[in-house]
Amino acid sequence: SQQGEEDPQALSIQEGENATMNCSYKTSINNLQWYRQNSGRGLVHLILIRSNEREKHSGRLRVTLDTSKKSSSLLITASRAADTASYFCATTSAGSNYKLTFGKGTLLTVNP
Amino acid sequence: GAGVSQSPSNKVTEKGKDVELRCDPISGHTALYWYRQRLGQGLEFLIYFQGNSAPDKSGLPSDRFSAERTGESVSTLTIQRTQQEDSAVYLCASSPVGTGGTGELFFGEGSRLTVL
Numbered sequence: 001s002q003q004g005e006e007d008p009q010a011l012s013i014q015e016g017e018n019a020t021m022n023c024s025y026k027t028s029i030n031n032l033q034w035y036r037q038n039s040g041r042g043l044v045h046l047i048l049i050r051s052n053e054r055e056k057h058s059g060r061l062r063v064t065l066d067t068s069k070k071s072s073s074l075l076i077t078a079s080r081a082a083d084t085a086s087y088f089c090a091t092t093s094a095g096s097n098y099k100l101t102f103g104k105g106t107l108l109t110v111n112p
Numbered sequence: 113g114a115g116v117s118q119s120p121s122n123k124v125t126e127k128g129k130d131v132e133l134r135c136d137p138i139s140g141h142t143a144l145y146w147y148r149q150r151l152g153q154g155l156e157f158l159i160y161f162q163g164n165s166a167p168d169k170s171g172l173p174s175d176r177f178s179a180e181r182t183g184e185s186v187s188t189l190t191i192q193r194t195q196q197e198d199s200a201v202y203l204c205a206s207s208p209v210g211t212g213g214t215g216e217l218f219f220g221e222g223s224r225l226t227v228l
Contacts (some may be wrong), residue, residue: 033216042116042203042219043155087152098143098162098209100217104154 005091005103012109019076021106023089024069030092032065033100034074037086046074046087051094080111114138114222118204124226125194133189133223136205144181145217146189147203148173155203161187162209194227201225 007022023032031050035043049056049065049072056063062075076083086105092098117136123215125131137144142163157171161181168171172178176194181187189199201224 014211031215035217041201042221043217044219045216048215087115090155098147098160099168101157102147102155 006087006106008106009029010107012111013079014081015081015112017079019079019083019108021074021087021108023072023103025091026070028094030094030097032062032072033090035088035090037088043088079110080089081110084108114119116204116206116218118196118220118223120223121221124228126228127196128193130190130192131194131204131225135187135220138218141206141208142184143207143209144187145205146179147205148200149203150200196227199225199227
């Protein structure tokens, strides 16, 4: 079963705008990760946030985590056409610290 | 190479045939995962190997699916008597699991399986 659910399913923006994607999950987690996938092939890890952290930055990426609402958001600032990809959140639950469960993803299109 | 290597990258087979997919993880990574991704969908967990421990096979969808891994090296995923619904991209990932549990997974480029 899917633990994380991304929202929206698809997002289309202009280059230079910010993109925000959300992820909700159901059970207590150890950590939450965001991955990027180009053209339906391999995934690339973007950022990991632990359950005791609230916000994390990496370059143009900002991730927040609200464990009370069981939700996370990924913000990409000053988007570029090269950011066009699918973005997935993935969680490891408190009861299973190795099984990474993925959501269905958000397809982001950045128009030049 | 330094990354996770999967082969074949593409496989077209006829319904009823067996297929074998191979994954070569990053050297030194003790954890290895197989996931399945159907078109336009998220990743479905199939199986997890960690060192010499018994694998977690809870995600294998039927007894037609099996996987092996020798020590901390190559893994093979075998699908017997393939069905059309097996068509998907099969992704392998490895990870250097530490005491804090699972961190970043390193993915291969996947094997795209098409069953006619």
